[in-house]
Amino acid sequence: MKQTGTEPFLSPDGAEHGRVAAVTGAGSGIGRAAAELLLELDYSVVGVDIDPLAVAWLDDELRGASVAGDVGSEECNREMVEVALERFGALDVLVLNAGVPQVGPFETVKTDEIDRLLRVNLRGVMLGLQWGLPALEGSEDPAVVTVASVSGMGGEPYMSVYAASKGGVINLTRSAAVELGSRGIRVNCVCPGATLTAMTRPALEADPARGVKMSRVVPLKRLGEAHEVAQVIAFLASPASSYVNGAIVPVDGGVTANCGQQLPPEAPVALEVVA
């Protein structure tokens, strides 16, 4: 499926608009924040989500379009690319963000849960890359941003399959960066730490003390916000990051910078100077 043109999108008022992005999981959280920011930055945005109601907001945007579907399916990824090309004439950026969580000890993980996690979190990213590739090759400055997690950078208790799927996304990103770099396609990955979205909110609301405990391991002493992750996604999607390829970028308040030591208390410790 070769792209036919890279002309800028003309809105009804005749104004030209710039790059075209497809964002998966654009119905909520980090994906929605990324889609909103890219629209603000003058991108046209195709948002994909399994929840049609959640992603329908994009149809109200002049330079937005929604696709309802499962990123683990070929049809959804084909439609995502077709809508970008038909509506906006190009595909310059892919933000492969859709993901689902999993929590539970090893003994309790069900086979169908393993399949679902890997289907959405890993296969969804692979299919997005495969289907997006021909259209990205028609872009002057193509970029792919995958969304993994700090759970993919190290092991995590009670999140084994999630962590494995995200570790897979990280190495898929690196492989894509190495294989596609010579074709001018940059592929980078953001790894959020615990971020306040629909994925984390129910657990935090059910047990507020949990949020406090989670913040304790963060050097910045708080959880992240979706818009903070979106800013890094937008940078990696833009020509401003033209020499960044294959990077795995934590957006985690410093969690992965720690080698495992206890963090200092919030108030600075006064050092006693012995004369």
Ligand SMILES: NC(=O)c1ccc[n+]([C@@H]2O[C@H](COP(=O)([O-])OP(=O)(O)OC[C@H]3O[C@@H](n4cnc5c(N)ncnc54)[C@H](O)[C@@H]3O)[C@@H](O)[C@H]2O)c1
């Ligand atoms: N929130 C966090 O603390 C956190 C931390 C690290 C990584 N992440 C990752 O960030 C990404 C976004 O998570 P979020 O926190 O914004 O979650 P979220 O639940 O707020 O949003 C995820 C969106 O993906 C959609 N989705 C789920 N399965 C899908 C499928 N099969 N096809 C298409 N869309 C699908 C959901 O409907 C939802 O709109 C995920 O990949 C997640 O693993 C989140």
